[in-house]
Amino acid sequence: MSLWVDKYRPTSLGKLDYHKDQASQLKNLVQCGDFPHLLVYGPSGAGKKTRIMCLLRELYGAGVEKLRIEHQTIVAPSKKKIEINTIASNYHLEVNPSDAGNQDRVVIQELIKTVAQSQQIQSSTQREFKVVLLTEVDRLTKDAQHALRRTMEKYMATCRLILYSNSTSKVIGPIRSRCLAIRVPLPSTEEVCNVLTSVCKKEGLLLPPELAKQISEKSGRNLRKALLMCEACRVQQYPFSVDQDVPETDWEAYLRETANAIVSQQSPQRLLEVRARLYELLTHCIPPDIIMKGLVRELLNNCDGHLKTEVAHMAAYYEHRLQLGNKAIYHLEAFTAKFMAIYKKFMEDGLDAMMF
């Protein structure tokens, strides 16, 4: 009994529910016999990983689905032992180098070299290259990315890389230019609704289209989330009602409360409370940029007029600095403080204007 999202995951390119033309393009790519390095990117929940797995299956057949988790130990030049988990089949190796933190360069050098240097034995029946799947490339350090550059070219004959990230903005140019970039956009609301409906049908449930729409909107077209929500709705109440409350994750609820706290009162004490809440979010490993996004979205609901643009601008400014800096809480708090100051001023000025 898995969750629906995993249970009904498509396994071949042909079974994909949306972006079908892209799927057929990929199929063609594979059929050509050879393909360049790929850089697959797109927002979370768009189906990147599913697409990649389908592609691999297209390449190597069902054997690629026999996955195993390996625990590898790599000794860095500094004699430091780096331990990293990889997921591998006989034909490919999936690794998340950013797990190694600052030592990700070593991981890339060692792992890819070992994989690439060993040739396929039965090259006649199979592809003559293996695939290395690097996840979260955007979190790689610059060092690691530069280490990747040369490796990509050197072992081209025996190894293809599929890079996988949420955005290309942090991937250095040289790597982008060496890869075929494939963007996997989020499915449209209708597509999400279709998927939800079909999944429910497979489960033997009837999903009202209104609820499907509501779920897809609430999930932000994140299909994974949409499916999870849908299942949660099922657990919550069946048969579905049209105006059913769609359960949201607790961190989202918490973030919204935080935003409301900022709007409802502007004072140093409140700033302290907000700081505590922000800390809570951060300790739950919610990425700061997501916190910022969530805050701004909620705050903007409470602003009007030119204040909206101002807040949006502010948010962008602080988000940028947040990326540059070390400690996210500082920037989140600075944003909060700034918003409080501006909002307070705005409100009081507005009041004054109304008085006279």
Added chain:
Amino acid sequence: MDIRRFFAPTAVKPVVQKQNGNHKTDEKKNNSPLSSDEEVKKRKKETTKVKSSKMEDKRKNSEKKRKKHAVIESDSEEEKPARKSKKSPKEKQKTNKAEPPPKKDPVQYVSETDSDSDNFQSLKKSSKSKQNGTTKPTKSDADSARRGVKEGVKSPVRTSSAQGKTKVKSPSVLATPKSAPPPQPKHTPTSVLDYFGSTTVQRSEKKLVVSTKRKAQTLDTDELSDEQIAQQLQLDEDMELEKQVHEDEEFARTLAMLDEEPLAKKARKGSDEKQDHTASQKKSSPSKTNRKDSMSEDVISPSPKKDPTSVKASSKLAMMKKKNDEKDKGAKSQTPILATKIKISPKKEPLASTSSPMKFTPKTATTPTALKTSPKKTESEQSTSPNDAEKKKANSTAYRNFLNRDGPRALGSKEIPKGEENCLEGCVFVVTGVLESMERDDAKSLIERYGGKVTGNISKKTTYLVQGRDSGVSKLDKAESLGTKIINEDDLLELIRTKPGKKSKYEIAAEAESKASKTRTPPSQTSRSTPKAQKISPSKGNSRSPHTPSPSKTGLTQGHRARTEHGRTPPGRGSGHMARRELGLSSSTSPSSAPEPSSPSTTGEGASLLWVDKYRPQSLKAVIGQQGDQSCANKLLRWLQNWHKHHSGNASKPAAARFGKFGGGKDDGSGHKAALLSGPPGVGKTTTAALVCEELGFSYVEMNASCTRSKNSLKEVVAESLNNTSIENFYKGTSQTVSSKHVLIMDEIDGMAGNEDRGGIQEMIGLIRNSKIPIICMCNDRNHMKIRSLANYCFDLRFQRPRVEQIKGAMMSLAFKEGIKIPPPALNEIILASNQDVRQVIHNLSMWSAKDKVMTYDQCKSDAASARKDMKMGPFDVCRKVFISGEEKSQMSLIDKSDLFFHDYSLAPLFVQENYVHVRPAAAGGDLKSHLVLLSKTADSICDGDLVDKRIRSGQNWSLLPTQAMYASVIPGELMRGYMSQFPTFPSWLGKYSSTNKHSRIVQDLASHMGLKTLSSRQAVNLDYLYYLRQSLLAPLQQHGAEGASQTVQLLDDYQLVKEDVDSIMEISMWGGQPDPYSKLDSKVKAAFTRAYNKEVHLTPYSLQVVKKGRRGGGGESEQGGEDVEKETQESEDEADGLKADAMIKQKKAKPTKESKKEDSGKGKGKGKGKGKAKK
């Protein structure tokens, strides 16, 4: 009755006194150009008479004891205002009115003696008052008239003294004036007191010498200027005296100890006691007042110059005896009282005899001299009591005003004039309110720069009240009531501009001393210069150590004394006695006044020594700041004293004592075999330890950081000696038995570090456990990790830094001994700069004085600033200081502010960030909007600091640190400066960071466990999966209870999660302190779930051992095989090893069914797993 008595004698007195006075003045006029030999002779005669009539007096006395008592009371009112504060002013005023006119000349003589003896009594040589007395004959009438007024103030004392004198001369004559008041036919009792007074007088010959010298000095041609100087000096010293009054007894005692004249003091004490004693014999109710009276009666003693030698000679033996008797009884309890009394009494004189007539007149009018503090007190009491509520209200508003008042408005708008050196010397200022053009601190340093003194509160000593904007009402009131001159800022500047400069008293003293040393060799010249030296040196020492002339000087005084002695009637006896006395003095100094090398020979040696060693305290009492009964030194002393009692060998006792340590409230360390002295450097730990050992006759072995103190060497060297007994005394012959009294002193025990001393502390603890001798350990940082373990076995004694005043007193005497002239404010600077490190203060003094013996305030201040000891501040202090507002902030330069950041550049920004919200910024002025704007700006700046921090850390750009300091500490401090409402909190960032990391690890584990199924990144797992996964895990349990357990276990298996992951999921999905829904489950359900989970063996595609997640729920699988198993599982499917499969099937019953489900995800693990297991 009392009042009447006041009047009565005065009315008669003039007649009698006139005789005396005329007689005297004549004499003096004759003798003036020469010395006062004749006069002395005359007086001697008088005193002999006194002696002869002693017995008679006594008899009379006993008869009229009741009346005497009355007289004494009246006297005491004058002397001890505290007792009858309210009454006395009235009386005084009346006496003032009544007396001045008739007195004039006759009183002069009296005043002379009075002041002398008074001085004598207080042991403080008030040169000025004496001069007043002595110069009078030579001076003009106007001068004497003025003095007459003064005398009026002291009338009762004086009258009685006059009576005493007349009586001494001719008892019959005396009867007439005394009998004048109707109620008291005879006033003979006073004469008895006179008699006692005279005996006391005789004791301290030193004083006597001084007074005679002063006389000689007054004959000098330049007497006028000298006199002025002396007056100035006196004033200053009085200020210091006043200060001293506020200091504690301990300090007073220290000072007394430091004084070079313990013997004289004792003698005086003894005499007091004697008086007391005799009084008690005669009187039915001998009270303290009596004693004090008798002291004041000293004052009355007829010309002390004459009696001392003669009377002394006769009564010496008896006196000594009595002294011995009394000392034992009363000395201890009464010393403090005496000390305070002594301090207070001399004050009277300077006030009465202020140098400038202008100042003088108002003072005498408004504040009766003897009244001192008491009237003030009563006034204030009266004023506060009536309407408290109103007052409170006013106070609160005033306080609010005070909080809100802003700084100087026109900072630096006025030109600071350049006055002459020391032009404000002798003036005491109080600044109130906000000055227009300068900060208060600037004003203070300006005043101090010119020799003035700034105090916080108005007292009678206050010369000027500098009033600024928003000044305190209470201060103004007080100033008015005290008649203090109120000036504003411009007046102050004008004062500096116009006031004539004078030579600093310290410089004068220095010159005098140098002169004295020059003239020492040719003794014939001494008559001129030595008096000056004598006059000044005691007056200087007056504040703390009256009679601490350096050895050379002692010799000089001796010579001089001998010379003066010759002029007296019984020369042989007197001088002989003198000599002996001198000897006794010098011999007695050595133990009690520690820092002073008493004999010239030692000074010769001492010259090569560092001052720190030269003035190392020689007795426990002399250690600065360790005089209290509960001081560390005394605790240590008691501990060491009782050590052998507590640890006499039988093992049971220490155990019991240790119990006492926990149970008993008072910790005297009896349970510990070792003592641990901890404290900052330079407070005297080592000295104390050594002195305590010396005091108790312990011999000690000291091991400090220069010795190797590793485990082995300790074992070898120390362990042996711990069980040894000392034969030192045995050999020396001082002790017949072999003594076991020795101590091991482990100095600098925190220096036991590194490879050299490895294991030293542990060995030390072992040694302490088994030691048969006391061990004293010393360290700086009590809370150091290494010391902590040791501290459990030690009697913990923590040394605090001595207070500034404590150090100052000792340093003043040291400076005096070394002939350094340093103004007290400058000394304050030096002490503060070294952070109350006595050793460093001495070093600094020694260094700076090497260049120039006379140190100016400016010079000292700059030197002290440059030598300012870097103080180690904790991060909390730093944080507090960053946001501090007011004067301290305004003093700090930009560098100082950024230096705060560098106390700990990794922690400081965190502290600032954590606490800036707690600060109420002054700039906002309570406005919420501007407060928020400031907060926002501060946060921005902190963010900038963070960006810089990132650059620093990522690129090793450490040169950017100052930039970060600006952004992360200085700018926030500037913006938010204000009042911090609470103690700085420790940055929560650190804790949050580590919990973030922990959660991140958990998520990573979960993601990797679920990785095969979810194909999602860590972030996706965290953001999307976890909540819903938790819901679906808990739903069956919540809905179906125990029946749902199997469903949950199924889900876990599907996602390849282990039981521990459930806990992790629950932990990480807890929000805002809400209770974890899993823990809310019924415990039965939980147990059912656990059972259901444990029933089966769960296989995971990952190795558990490496992840350290704990074992697999129910599996008995060996951990080591884990990894191999996983690897082989996959391959085994291809290989399809049938043989092994059989073995596997046998082991796992439930698994195959479960495993088959997983086949769809492409993992044919079942067989492989089994195989791996079978292998194992």
